[in-house]
Amino acid sequence: MTMTYREIKDDMMRRITGGDWPPGTQLPGEIELSAEYGVARATVGRALRDLVEDGIIERRRKSGTRVRAHPLRQMRMAIPLVREEIEASGAAYFYKLLESDISVPPAPVAARMGLAEGALARRLACLHYADLKPYQLEDRWISLTAVPEAEGADFHEIGPNEWLVRQVPFTEVEVAMMALPADQRLAQTLECAPGTALFAAERQTFREGQTVTLVRLVWREGHRIMTRY
């Protein structure tokens, strides 16, 4: 008989989208709503908290709850491991380590990673295949200051991404996505014409404010990422 917080949330969404509570409207307070719905205050509170997370309403102490003038558009995107991404598409996954050394990164990279002058890092280049066709090129720097274990790690069998996820899980991440023209090296490794428009991402991950790794991922021609929200 009594409503659940989900039903209340749905009902509120109906009232918002249906025009009862148009954008900008001030909603009744929690006590009034709980009386109206015949539930405890905590229950309408739960529904309202969900609507805040969905970007539908805004709440402030004292001034109350109102429907956002422009609903906050945001999306959530899953970030799969390359291997899972490929295997999920039904293709077989292969991995190849192209380059691997330990060196001082060029100045721009070192600056971005916040490395001390002359600090060493592990540099890796890997290629991920879907059904023997190149799928993604991975160019990575791993800070040996933050992850000294990376100095001796062997990346011939396991990719650095999966290795890092096990070594240093739970990091802060900053991602940028962009379009890149294929240079000579990209064109060769990804088997496309030079100049081809490729989708790329740069990901920098942190642990306690310190950069762990900086990676550039470039996908083969035509790749798109999709999400629904």
Add this chain to the structure above:
Amino acid sequence: MTMTYREIKDDMMRRITGGDWPPGTQLPGEIELSAEYGVARATVGRALRDLVEDGIIERRRKSGTRVRAHPLRQMRMAIPLVREEIEASGAAYFYKLLESDISVPPAPVAARMGLAEGALARRLACLHYADLKPYQLEDRWISLTAVPEAEGADFHEIGPNEWLVRQVPFTEVEVAMMALPADQRLAQTLECAPGTALFAAERQTFREGQTVTLVRLVWREGHRIMTRY
């Protein structure tokens, strides 16, 4: 004295990242945890629910709570209106309507939008400027089945995006992002060389399962989107 659910959540994170509860570990039940932390069961429940949302742990009835083997990588991205995006960068925003008509979309578009055969749609092409330099080209179809008001709307002053947000707020959205080579038209409107790698997005929005609009956004050369999580 007694801990808040945030402090409990943070403490749990420490235990997880610190190795007390490594990936795969089965956590104590809520009753046990509430005893350990000296709080009510609802409070640890709140902390645990937050960790589920963050993709750190998994919970199932009867079998209990465990730390995810691989933390679920996901990100949240804000999707600003172009105008806000440009104005936030400190540039002046200008808008120009390039093309506008009402017609039957080509078959692939109609199919993707789920339109009946011969159904009409409003077609628009708009250019968004930052400081008088082309910033983003917007190619859009609006279903007149879903939004009949779009037939007579005037898009010379207000962009279709902002118009739609006011007319049809609160929609479901599907987004794809990709890299595109500039064709002749793109090169001209965005003032770049043909073949230039451009960042693009396709966004399809739905209301109650029905497609409202399908839009392709192409940004000027060098654009990147960024997010931190």
Add this chain to the structure above:
DNA sequence: CAGTGGTCTAGACCACCGG
């Protein structure tokens, strides 16, 4: 200062699902 949301409690019942 006063009103609103934010959080906590102690207890209860329910829904799911693994053994």
Add this chain to the structure above:
DNA sequence: CGGTGGTCTAGACCACTGT
């Protein structure tokens, strides 16, 4: 079937913030 998380309650106090 029984144990776990999921939800709800009625009440209380606190924290922020507009006036």
